[in-house]
Amino acid sequence: MPKEENSKVSGDPLELWEQWYETTSKAWSQSVDGSNKAYVDPFAFYRTWAKIVENAQGQMQEQLKAGSFGIMEPKEAWKRWFETTTDIWEKAIGGDLDPLGLTTQWLEMMEDARARILAGANIPADPFTFMKQWYDATNETWATLIGDIIGTERFMESASQFLESYASFYRTFRRANEEFFSNLQLPTRSDIARVAELVIAVEDKVEQIDDAIEDFEDNYTKAVPGNLDERLVHVEKKLDALSASLQELTTADDLEKRLDRVESKLDKLLVALEKIEAKEPQRNSKPATPNSSRAQESKRESSKNQALPAETESVSRRTK
């Protein structure tokens, strides 16, 4: 039972921090002294360094009080500063706290920079100008130094252990938080992400539909025999023809009226002709032979037929 409890993720962030601190401290200390001995405080080096700086500061203040510094030339001030800081670093090395040889390299670089800056005629009074000169004088050395450190397998191993431990801590911490908020019945990042995933899935489906419609549009145009544009032009021409016919229909109405008038005139003529014909037999007082009457009828028919085409035409136009 206690085992089970231990295997559970701790919900206390402080406790987690402590665990992580211990793990990383061990990892770093092992990588620094290269052994699996009981871990040392990885910040001991910095603490020692801070103490030495504090002591040096105290010494300088005492010297100032005693007036031994006096009014210094900037060159002299820089020299003193270099000497003091170099001394601090040398003491740090003496404490056997530089397993990677970083401080030794740092000292070499300081010496180099001091020589370069002090060799210059002007000692900058402005902090920025000094910083710039310092950078220009040391950046290549720094870059090489750091490149050499980072490029070693030993450093990569340490960095790897740190990363692994940090990732492990982060994962545990996240899980603990998730569990904590779940117990409080509050939505967590994962819950929100799940909802967002659903939204994205819906969007994806809409996207697929959009894609399918676009494909359809493209493929339909290609699938139709002949060019759709050409076919549209044909349809347009036909519509034009229809519209023209409609206009003609309006003209046909006028024609019809005129033809009606012509027809009525022809009718009148026909009536007049019939009257004349009716008078003619009385004058001749000859009985009409069946043949002659047939000829007259055919005459009438022919006169009627002369009027007929116009009538037929008018009818046909109306149908149109």
Added chain:
Amino acid sequence: MSQKNTTQADFDSTFKKYRTGMQIILEGAKADTGQTPKEVIWTKNKAKLYHYEPMVEKRFTVPILIIYALINRPYVLDLMPGNSFVEYMVKHGFDVFMLDWGTPGDEDKKLSFEDYVLDYIPRAVKKVLRAAHADETSLLGYCMGGTMTAMYAALFPDKPLKNLVLLTAPIDFTPDDMGMFGLMTNPKYFNPDHVVEAFGNIPGDFIDTGNRMLKPVTNYVGTYITMWDRIMQGKSMDTWLAMNKWVNDGVPFAGEAFRQWIKEFYQQNKLVKGEVILRGRRIDLSNIRCPILSVAGSKDHICSLPQAQAIKRVVSSKEVDFHVVDAGHVGLMTGSGAKKDVWPTILHWLESRSK
């Protein structure tokens, strides 16, 4: 009296300069970037496809689609008016499009190269063709975007792909050619699975730190020395601010894509061996037959020269122009030499192949 006034003015001026510098350091660089007028013509999840508005009459029928890396903002190619590659191409009559991958959230941790190369890029290409009323397009890939573009080109080598422009695009991931990256991503020291399991998506800062550690002195100190120098000398800060904003504006890397990127590309070098398989489709770079222009920087520490140069030997294209510039990974497209060398080179190369 006059001397007193001058001293006071000098003091005020110096104080103002220090205040400006401190403000940038404390608040971060602020700049108006990506100002070339554009329109979003398509979106998918967080990705957006921009269509840049024409500034002159269109001279070329073949549009350009720019595909940038997943881990940085693409506005580095449209930094600011007068220092924008996009603006430069638009002003020369090109129809320019850009795919912005956006910022992945927790819900996107499963996004992989399958999604990016098989879903996003082909759709974006289709949208570009529709918007530009074109049958073909040129693809321009930068950094990881270049690698992804090459993968797309290998899977879809025929129409509509007309030309391929690769800018500092790593193709061969042989560890010996990768310098510090080779060591950093060595499976002995780095297991991407653990990081992905912990973070889901890989934070932008994590990627950024990795990149900066390749040149820590220059990136962590030199940048700010340059800043102070420019401030003290009263030089224009616009470009510095825009670049610094971009450098610190990293995008998280979708977890699954990061895992693939490190394992299959950096640790196993599968791309150049033709072993990358996306949804069952093997990526064979020898399928690429279109004309290629590849630009690389001799000082590039993110994509070394041999990494980019590999494109020449793996594709089947008859025309592969490899152009080397004396610049770094980003300075290649934004530095002072970019306007004089790289941009005109790309322009002239595309001009003759875009009608």
